[in-house]
Structures are given as C-alpha cells and as structure tokens.
Amino acid sequence: MPVLVFAESANGTFKKSNFEAVSYGARVAAQLNTEAYVIDFENMSGDVLKSLGEYGATKVYRVASDALKNFDAGLYAKVLNDVAQKLNATTVIFAFNYSGKAIAPVLAAKMNAGYVAGAIDIPVMEGNTIKIRKNVFSGKAIAMYAIHSENKIIALTPNTVAPVKTENKCSVENLEIAINATDSKVKVKEVVKASGKITLSDADIVVSAGRGLKGPENWGMVEEMANILGAATACSRPVADIHWRPHEEHVGQTGLTVRPNLYIALGISGAIQHLAGVNGSKVIVVINKDPEAPFFKAADYGIVGDVFEVVPKLNEAFKKFKAGA
Amino acid sequence: MKFLVCISKAPDTTTKIAFTDNNTKFNNDKVVFIVNPYDEWYALVRALELKEKLGGTVTVINVGAADTDAIIRKALAIGADDAVRIDAEPGDAMFVAKQIAEYVKANAYDIVLCGKETIDYNGSEVGGMIAGLLDWGYVSLASSLELNGNTATLNREIAGGHETVEVNIPFVLSAAKGMAEARIPNMRGIMAARTKPVAIVAAVASENYTSIISYELPKEKTGVKLVSADNVGELVSLLHNEAKVI
Numbered sequence: 001m002p003v004l005v006f007a008e009s010a011n012g013t014f015k016k017s018n019f020e021a022v023s024y025g026a027r028v029a030a031q032l033n034t035e036a037y038v039i040d041f042e043n044m045s046g047d048v049l050k051s052l053g054e055y056g057a058t059k060v061y062r063v064a065s066d067a068l069k070n071f072d073a074g075l076y077a078k079v080l081n082d083v084a085q086k087l088n089a090t091t092v093i094f095a096f097n098y099s100g101k102a103i104a105p106v107l108a109a110k111m112n113a114g115y116v117a118g119a120i121d122i123p124v125m126e127g128n129t130i131k132i133r134k135n136v137f138s139g140k141a142i143a144m145y146a147i148h149s150e151n152k153i154i155a156l157t158p159n160t161v162a163p164v165k166t167e168n169k170c171s172v173e174n175l176e177i178a179i180n181a182t183d184s185k186v187k188v189k190e191v192v193k194a195s196g197k198i199t200l201s202d203a204d205i206v207v208s209a210g211r212g213l214k215g216p217e218n219w220g221m222v223e224e225m226a227n228i229l230g231a232a233t234a235c236s237r238p239v240a241d242i243h244w245r246p247h248e249e250h251v252g253q254t255g256l257t258v259r260p261n262l263y264i265a266l267g268i269s270g271a272i273q274h275l276a277g278v279n280g281s282k283v284i285v286v287i288n289k290d291p292e293a294p295f296f297k298a299a300d301y302g303i304v305g306d307v308f309e310v311v312p313k314l315n316e317a318f319k320k321f322k323a324g325a
Numbered sequence: 326m327k328f329l330v331c332i333s334k335a336p337d338t339t340t341k342i343a344f345t346d347n348n349t350k351f352n353n354d355k356v357v358f359i360v361n362p363y364d365e366w367y368a369l370v371r372a373l374e375l376k377e378k379l380g381g382t383v384t385v386i387n388v389g390a391a392d393t394d395a396i397i398r399k400a401l402a403i404g405a406d407d408a409v410r411i412d413a414e415p416g417d418a419m420f421v422a423k424q425i426a427e428y429v430k431a432n433a434y435d436i437v438l439c440g441k442e443t444i445d446y447n448g449s450e451v452g453g454m455i456a457g458l459l460d461w462g463y464v465s466l467a468s469s470l471e472l473n474g475n476t477a478t479l480n481r482e483i484a485g486g487h488e489t490v491e492v493n494i495p496f497v498l499s500a501a502k503g504m505a506e507a508r509i510p511n512m513r514g515i516m517a518a519r520t521k522p523v524a525i526v527a528a529v530a531s532e533n534y535t536s537i538i539s540y541e542l543p544k545e546k547t548g549v550k551l552v553s554a555d556n557v558g559e560l561v562s563l564l565h566n567e568a569k570v571i
C-alpha cells in the first residue's frame with residue numbers, strides 16, 4: 001500500500017514545499033515499509049518529474065486530462081480518490097499550501113480519512129495509529145495528534161521538515177483514470193499573479209513593516225531591503241486596513257502565517273495577534289524605537305532605534321555584504 | 326437565497342495558552358470565548374450583506390454544547406435570522422463536518438459559508454469536508470463573493486496572487502480577509518437576538534478519526550541580542566556568521 005504525494009508545479013518547475021512533501025512522503029513510506037508515489041496532474045515533462053526521485057519517490061504517476069487544467073478542489077479530490085483506490089493507497093501527503101488546504105479536506109471526506117492539517121515533523125507509528133505534531137493556537141502551542149482511521153491524510157507545513165536527498169531513481173508512468181468533465185463544479189475565469197515578486201508564503205526571508213513607518217510613501221526603503229536580500233515584503237494588519245499596503249501582505253492571526261528563515265520587523269510593536277502569524281520564523285530581527293516594544297521578547301536580534309535612521313544604514317551594509325559575498 | 330453560516334467558538338486572541346491534566350487538556354479556566362473571527366467578520370457579514378441586497382435568510386449553525394449559546398446570541402445580534410445548535414461536544418473536523426452536512430441534507434440551503442480556519446486548531450478543514458460529504462463545489466480562502474442569479478463569482482487566494490472563479494449554487498466556501506468589513510452589533514440587534522429562534526438539534530452518530538494526545542508549549546527564545554544603532558554592520562555579520570540566514 002504505497003504512500004501518495006500530491007505535487008503541483010509553478011510554471012513547469014517544482015517549489016521547495018513540493019520537495020519537502022515528496023521527501024516527507026518517502027520517509028513516511030519507509031516507516032510503513034512501502035514506497036512513495038507522486039501524483040502529477042499537470043502532464044509535466046518526464047525529466048522534471050524524474051527529478052522527484054532525488055527526494056525519495058520511486059514512481060511518478062501522470063494523470064493527464066484537459067479537465068484537470070482547471071483547478072477545482074472538488075474534482076482534484078475526486079480524481080485523487082480514484083487514484084488512491086486504483087493504487088491501493090491509504091495514505092496521502094500534501095504540502096499545507098493554498099492547493100493542499102483546498103483539496104485535502106475534500107479528499108478526507110471522500111476517503112473517510114483522518115486528516116492532520118499542518119504537520120510539523122515526521123510521524124511516529126504505533127501499530128495502525130500515526131502520531132504527528134502540529135501547531136495549534138496560531139503557533140502559541142504544539143499538539144500531538146493521533147490518526148486512528150485506516151485511511152490517513154497529512155498536510156505538511158512548509159519550511160518545517162527539510163527535504164532529504166537520496167540516490168533513488170524513479171520512473172514516470174501514465175495512469176488512466178476516467179474523468180468526467182461535468183464533475184468539475186468550479187470554473188477558473190482569471191488568474192492574477194504579482195509578476196516577478198517573491199511570494200510571501202514561500203519566501204526564505206521576509207521584510208515586514210508596521211505603523212511605525214508613518215505612511216505608504218515611506219515603503220521605498222522596505223522594498224529596497226527586500227530587493228537586496230531577495231526577500232518578500234509583509235506588513236501588520238493596521239497597515240493593510242488603512243490601505244498603505246495590499247491586504248495579501250498582512251501577516252498574523254487574521255492574515256497569512258509565515259515561517260521564513262529570517263523575519264525582519266520594522267516599526268511593528270509585536271502584538272500577540274501579529275506574533276501568531278510569524279512566531280514560527282527561525283530567526284526574528286526587530287527594529288523599533290521603543291525598547292519596551294513587546295516584539296523584542298520574541299526576537300533573536302534587535303536594534304533599538306528610529307527606522308528612518310537605521311534602515312537606510314542597514315540597507316547600505318546589506319548591499320556591501322551582498323557585493324562581497 | 327438561503328445562507329447557512331458555520332460559526333465556531335474560539336478563545337479570545339489575547340488568551341494566554343495553558344494546559345491541565347498533565348498537558349492533555351486545554352485550560353479554559355478564565356478564558357473568554359468569542360465567535361471565531363473569520364466566521365463573524367467575513368462569512369456572516371457577507372451573507373447578511375447579500376441577504377439585504379437580494380433577499381433570503383441567514384441561519385447560523387454551530388456544533389457545540391450549551392456553553393456556545395453566548396456566541397450564537399452574538400451572531401444573532403449582528404443580524405442572523407435564526408440559529409441551529411447541533412448539541413454535541415465538537416470532536417474532530419470530520420465529526421463537525423458530518424453533523425453540518427447531515428443537517429444541510431435535511432434542510433435545503435443554497436450556500437454554506439465557513440471561516441478560513443478556526444484560530445485555535447487552525448485546520449482549514451471543516452468547509453472542504455462539508456463540500457466533500459455533500460458533493461458540492463468548494464471554493465477555499467475566498468476573499469469576495471458576488472451573486473448573479475444562481476451563479477456566484479468569487480475571488481480566491483492562491484500562491485502569489487488570486488484567481489476569479491465561478492460556481493453555481495449550491496456550494497460551500499471558506500471566507501478569508503477581504504470578503505466583508507466586521508460589523509458591531511447595536512442595541513436593537515442585541516435586544517432582537519434575545520427572541521430569535523435557536524433550534525437545538527440532536528447529533529448524528531459519528532466517529533472521530535483523529536484525537537489530540539498531548540500539548541506542549543514552543544521553546545522560549547533565549548533572549549534578544551541587541552545591536553547598537555550605530556553599528557548595523559554587526560547585525561549583518563551576526564546574521565551571516567552566527568544565525569547563518571543570509
């Protein structure tokens with residue numbers, strides 16, 4: 001009974017969160033004495049798919065159909081359920097990203113599966129029960145979950161379990177699944193992506209700013225820092241609410257959760273609701289003129305100072321570092 | 326149009342998180358519970374706006390014990406017409422979804438609105454599971470909802486942007502930021518809420534597929550290392566040499 005991993009590309013290549021999911025699937029499979037198979041719905045080139053072998057997959061099954069060109073969580077779940085039955089799989093792994101969050105719960109209902117949404121480490125087996133840790137209370141605590149059901153679905157939080165490279169070779173096969181286009185209920189009419197920018201949810205480095213920046217006209221230096229570091233930009237909620245920044249940038253309890261390697265907070269107080277969205281970051285740097293700002297308690301490094309003085313100097317120092325590196 | 330809004334109870338966002346019984350239970354002593362923000366601010370308010378424009382009814386549904394009556398009254402005060410409480414301790418997401426799906430099968434609704442996630446268990450599960458159980462279309466993380474006859478147009482968040490989708494009723498959505506602006510209940514709403522009907526419905530038998538065995542708190546930070554504002558170069562070298570993140 002193989003472990004299935006759903007992988008999705010961005011512009012013909014895979015992203016880190018997919019490698020993580022494949023590697024995770026392979027490690028779960030090893031614990032179950034079985035293999036990890038990747039399922040591709042995008043009819044990608046054999047070479048790109050074979051590269052998933054490096055992360056431990058032994059087979060990639062390509063399910064090709066025009067109906068799958070339209071992303072519909074319901075249809076995707078239906079087809080994955082058919083694939084799981086055909087391949088006799090009881091465990092399915094997703095990345096806990098936008099598509100994983102959409103498809104996995106629908107599939108859980110179709111497969112009658114116990115689902116852990118947002119696992120943060122490798123599971124432990126106890127007989128037929130899987131035990132996995134997951135963040136709860138917006139990162140303020142961790143809970144150990146058990147899945148008791150026969151069928152199991154796990155979505156892995158990006159940037160929590162590093163992918164492991166292996167010497168595996170993997171083969172690519174086409175899998176025939178009868179797909180009924182009328183099963184697709186949701187039709188995508190238009191896709192809008194901010195071009196060239198690094199997406200916040202995948203970024204290794206995030207530069208974030210708050211009300212301390214005083215106004216939208218002052219974001220030049222924030223964007224400059226992001227450019228130098230190859231980072232994505234984010235903001236606190238009030239900044240998005242007063243339309244200084246687009247709401248996609250809002251991180252925190254009611255916005256996006258990010259867990260980059262480095263989170264730099266400029267002029268953000270560090271309210272508990274803001275921390276809830278960023279406290280999974282590996283390293284946090286805080287620049288705030290108020291030494292009592294609560295964010296310093298959650299930070300690894302800090303500068304007490306005025307952003308309008310510190311940030312331009314820091315940008316110069318980052319530039320010099322990058323030029324020398 | 327008949328809207329069904331799923332509301333759950335969540336600890337206030339400033340709650341100090343602690344556990345009891347050897348770290349196996351959430352300590353809800355002195356915790357103030359609120360309507361899960363995504364359910365209240367976005368799902369409920371958008372349903373009310375559309376009802377005000379197009380007519381229809383807005384029902385809120387909760388799977389919970391009698392201790393959720395306060396949050397149900399809050400939703401009624403904001404403007405929901407009536408409420409349903411499925412009388413059971415909410416188990417895992419599939420348990421909750423099965424209760425709601427069974428209720429929807431027996432009582433026709435056009436659109437089921439959930440929040441993006443509950444702020445305690447952060448699963449983003451229940452909405453998709455309801456859709457899967459009913460075999461309805463599912464639009465996750467929707468940031469807008471417009472209706473034109475039986476067709477709905479929604480924006481949904483995707484990696485690096487958003488997309489516009491179309492779906493016919495009936496369908497299920499999960500509501501994210503952007504869908505509406507929070508409303509504060511007024512005195513009239515609070516008074517009216519007292520007399521609005523709340524149906525208490527028995528739960529259907531259902532298993533829990535998952536359970537929580539124990540909790541722990543994340544490792545505390547060891548303390549911030551402060552760098553002088555006059556020596557930003559030191560921060561750069563710490564980030565490179567010590568933290569190894571640049």
Ligand SMILES: Cc1cc2nc3c(=O)[nH]c(=O)nc-3n(C[C@H](O)[C@H](O)[C@H](O)COP(=O)(O)OP(=O)(O)OC[C@H]3O[C@@H](n4cnc5c(N)ncnc54)[C@H](O)[C@@H]3O)c2cc1C
Pocket residue numbers: 209210211212213235236237238239250251252253254255266267268269270271272273274277287288289290293305306307308338362
């Ligand atoms: C239910 C609920 C949900 C919420 N969800 C979120 C959420 O998801 N995300 C979120 O961010 N917030 C959220 N909030 C709001 C949160 O409580 C705070 O109000 C918010 O995070 C504060 O944003 P801020 O730090 O940008 O602004 P402020 O609190 O105004 O802080 C500005 C900071 O900048 C500093 N500063 C000012 N000038 C300078 C300068 N020249 N140089 C350096 N530093 C300077 C100040 O010392 C201060 O610390 C939520 C609140 C509630 C009630």
Ligand SMILES: Nc1ncnc2c1ncn2[C@@H]1O[C@H](COP(=O)(O)O)[C@@H](O)[C@H]1O
Pocket residue numbers: 330331332333334361363364386387388389415418421438439440441442443446447448449450451452
């Ligand atoms: N006990 C419950 N009763 C009613 N609706 C719920 C309940 N739990 C969760 N929901 C709904 O499902 C959404 C997603 O919850 P979750 O899957 O727990 O993140 C919430 O925002 C609510 O709209």
